[in-house]
Amino acid sequence: MLSFENDYSEGAHPAILQRFVETNLEQVPGYGSDPYCDSAKEKIRAACNCPDAEIFFLVGGTQTNAVVIDSMLQAYEGVVSAQTGHVNAHEAGAIEYTGHKVLAIPQYDGKMKASDLEAYLKTFWQDESHEHMVFPGMVYISHPTEYGTLYTKQELTDLSAICRRYEIPLYLDGARLGYGLMSKHTDVTLPDIAELCDVFYIGGTKVGALCGEALVFTKHNMPKYFVTHVKQHGALLAKGRLAGVQFDTLFTDNLYFEISKHAIEMAELLKQGFAEKGYQFHLDSPTNQQFIVLDDAKYNELQKQVRCCFWEKPDDTHTVVRFATSWATPKENIDELMKLL
Amino acid sequence: MLSFENDYSEGAHPAILQRFVETNLEQVPGYGSDPYCDSAKEKIRAACNCPDAEIFFLVGGTQTNAVVIDSMLQAYEGVVSAQTGHVNAHEAGAIEYTGHKVLAIPQYDGKMKASDLEAYLKTFWQDESHEHMVFPGMVYISHPTEYGTLYTKQELTDLSAICRRYEIPLYLDGARLGYGLMSKHTDVTLPDIAELCDVFYIGGTKVGALCGEALVFTKHNMPKYFVTHVKQHGALLAKGRLAGVQFDTLFTDNLYFEISKHAIEMAELLKQGFAEKGYQFHLDSPTNQQFIVLDDAKYNELQKQVRCCFWEKPDDTHTVVRFATSWATPKENIDELMKLL
């Protein structure tokens, strides 16, 4: 059965598995202090054009979000997010579990507007009773967003400027960062992100790794004793090599970018195919997730041969469905899907 | 350089890596609902002789302890542990981070005594002001303990009986369970553990896996919506196959037991070698961790050629050092170590 259900259906890029095999019996220190982690960090620093970046590898996205937010915020602070931000909507309350409120502001195709953010911060600080409220202590954005959309460089620059004015960090969740960077419709580069954000993560789980996210602190701002924070969250890998080998491979010879580019090319083909057949798009996504409006009869029929992801019901007779491509999507699958439509 | 520093220095058993390669491009559902997780669970249930066991795969030991303890306890309850229990001593406060106190009672070579446990529980319930105290809501033991020691079947039976009388679960941390089960000095089997404990985990990280622990609920007592608890703790693997493939491999053809047995055989050789050379043991460990008392001169000399783990200073001129074998320890390394002594 054909599947476009998500971008984590397959294992890892074969080069990663091969590297596991090659390095398997080497004895290396635990907890992230092995040479593979060191090498991966060096390569990521270079790719970010941020030679002083402090980097830590974690296992998954929700875990990374919880550790970052909890370790960087003061107890009385919360994190500002668009209403649809992953931390607000789909992490089972993992952020609140750490004791911090997610301060939701409006979203537009998954993005927050700088003007909304600024108004929120201004209103908070002007409120005479703000000491009875949750202090906005960080801004969370995802890029690509949960809707596959992207911030422009100007938009990121504006958000960054506001954060600096209010002296709070800008945190970018890059669970699908590769697909954002390789989009044909972006002017944002990895060095741009390293410059404009105070902390961000480069997603591995959805971009070719078995698991793993590379968390990057760009401003000498990694919380003190960060490894203890991580351990306390149950997030410290004994065999740090699990992440180290993967990211070292992904950042060798541009692999991370090459495989992301492939996913984008497949998404563009898929998009073009749906468009040519007259399907309606729920929104215009420039990345590997495409949101198509199907009439329910078509949706039911299609489900017999294709796995895709239910998104929402815009009305009683239609369904919005997500088709995701990934580093692993073969072109044949796109062709076959097009035949089925 | 020769290393006996710990049992997580190498990667994974080669059969696991091979299985990753073979299954890599199959598209499977996420979050633990893939066929490899299902198959692994079935095999573990069989090995436990517990056909109804509910099983969940997590990434690491501290994470597993935090999720189990937090999800099974009421807010006003804590977990009873020996003073040296991993949850009390070496998890950076991960349990307290979940809001629960670790109620420490005396330890004897890493183990708790049933009589101490019973006295503790009795005293608590007899105290007229016990509603102002933390309720003992679970008992935590590790097997092997942090000192490599093992409970006898009778000891486990006694602890289990007390827990049932007080209606609190007995939880066994099996980070190194394989090495315990394959010890030449144990009468405890995996089905015994499944019968006597209410919940336990079978450690993968230190017994041949890249990462992963198999959490087993034996009494239809998995907390409701457990997957949500796990997600909230940031512990849910998107690619559940990472754990599924590993445990499916480990529980095929007795691999988990075979490789554990190998580690034990290496430990016995090492033990015998140290004994023959007149070294003193800090305590008598029947598993893969051996604790040797070295005079400091010897220790300093040895460190030039062998990595081992500092444990403690019993006095000003000696050091207790841990030598750990594992599934990956070649016999040649033992021989070479013996030559160096």
Added chain:
Amino acid sequence: MLSFENDYSEGAHPAILQRFVETNLEQVPGYGSDPYCDSAKEKIRAACNCPDAEIFFLVGGTQTNAVVIDSMLQAYEGVVSAQTGHVNAHEAGAIEYTGHKVLAIPQYDGKMKASDLEAYLKTFWQDESHEHMVFPGMVYISHPTEYGTLYTKQELTDLSAICRRYEIPLYLDGARLGYGLMSKHTDVTLPDIAELCDVFYIGGTKVGALCGEALVFTKHNMPKYFVTHVKQHGALLAKGRLAGVQFDTLFTDNLYFEISKHAIEMAELLKQGFAEKGYQFHLDSPTNQQFIVLDDAKYNELQKQVRCCFWEKPDDTHTVVRFATSWATPKENIDELMKLL
């Protein structure tokens, strides 16, 4: 200087202070087990027409909300509230501090609509990925709301029916409950609330007490070992008599209702006065808080002689200001205010 700033500017109703004096040197047991607490509970049960109600006295509103929500929810659950609910907006994240998300839905003059609540619950349970989201585990309403508005009996009945259908408790925050019950524009009685809500609190701090809220569980649903939950939150009074004497006095000879009625009469006079002088109301409040739109010049002038509470800026030249009456407001103050306008 005349003050209508809030309803907690004065001390306690004189009858309460007198009762403190009379009972002061009696030696009574601590932690809420004294005869004054017992007597107060009996009187409150009678006033609620709920003979089996379980009652606990706490010190303040935010504390009460945190203890109730935290002790009644499962770890994976959050509390549904109108966007403007006190727990969502003005408790410095006290609810999130307990690990639970506040699930905000739209507000209309401070109230939630039954249809919005039902839609929210329905959508949640229909979402295939709801196990990755925060479960709605309780509904929070305030009555009067933060805007002084009131639910009708029909509205409460509808919310209650939805909660029962979804098997989650309906919790009513009655910080100003007396002023709601004595409003001239309500059909809701205290027994109605006890019948329709699963748990609620009768506010003392803002209705004649020095401090204290009477928390009422109406359905034999007080969490087990509730006193331990309370202690764990740092909310257990050693001298429980502090609350007991106050509530026993307030619920003797209808004092709570009489003094609330006085506040309402003063509010009606104030309202009438503003209306006659052509002032615009921000919304129609039937209780002791009145929200008036002032042009900024007038507001600045008034502030020289009257303390009132800034609420919000509807536009650049006007300010919404809250005038609050209370059990302690003398009629002369209203007269004087009217002269100043």
Added chain:
Amino acid sequence: MLSFENDYSEGAHPAILQRFVETNLEQVPGYGSDPYCDSAKEKIRAACNCPDAEIFFLVGGTQTNAVVIDSMLQAYEGVVSAQTGHVNAHEAGAIEYTGHKVLAIPQYDGKMKASDLEAYLKTFWQDESHEHMVFPGMVYISHPTEYGTLYTKQELTDLSAICRRYEIPLYLDGARLGYGLMSKHTDVTLPDIAELCDVFYIGGTKVGALCGEALVFTKHNMPKYFVTHVKQHGALLAKGRLAGVQFDTLFTDNLYFEISKHAIEMAELLKQGFAEKGYQFHLDSPTNQQFIVLDDAKYNELQKQVRCCFWEKPDDTHTVVRFATSWATPKENIDELMKLL
């Protein structure tokens, strides 16, 4: 019935109630910004000989401990306490609820030894794996201790010096501070405490107030936005005057010290009486709590006419019982008790 059960059986010192009556209808700002709080703070600063002390009033002891510890510690830190410290033994896990471990070290009649503390800190920092453990981030002592015992000035000086060397705050829980300061067997003054401790609280609840503790930060070290921390813990009094009026009264004309002295005199009489009659003391307490060893027959007989507090069973035929005097104990009660013995 005669009661020596505890020191919180009566209401408040009559001067406090009178002051409530006198100031009752004055309209004052909420949340601790009223003139009574200001005046009380000024008087406490003077009594502490610490003109820059930052002071905050809270309601109860467990609450104060939780707020102080949680707001002053980093996430990865815990608080060192003697095994018998109130925070470790009798607060229902309120400290762990905030996410912080209580690091228990040995106790001697309720006190910790400087040498034990120093050894603990030294061992922690020397442990190569200390980043996997809970960092000792504060030291908690109670004075008087839970056993009524007192630190000498030299002992406090030693503890203070160690804390400064390790750059962690020394926190003194003064739930019964007045009784400690007025003991006939102490060389410690309130200014000594202010100088040697970084933060401490002056207990009101057990020393003449209806409720309330005065928290004193002595080194310009009150956590930023402390009022928000307090609110988040549900510990902020709307009517701050409740605490302000009480502490202003207690620190007017030495009332706090006078009434404490009375309790001590009553305790000395009681002690003398028991001693003369040949009773055995469980330990030598210099403050208002006396721990007597009774044979069980005597204990049972006595309970018919006297309320006292069960402490523990040293053996099968004896019981340790606590007799507490307070500011409110009349000399007649001591005489009557002596007659009964």
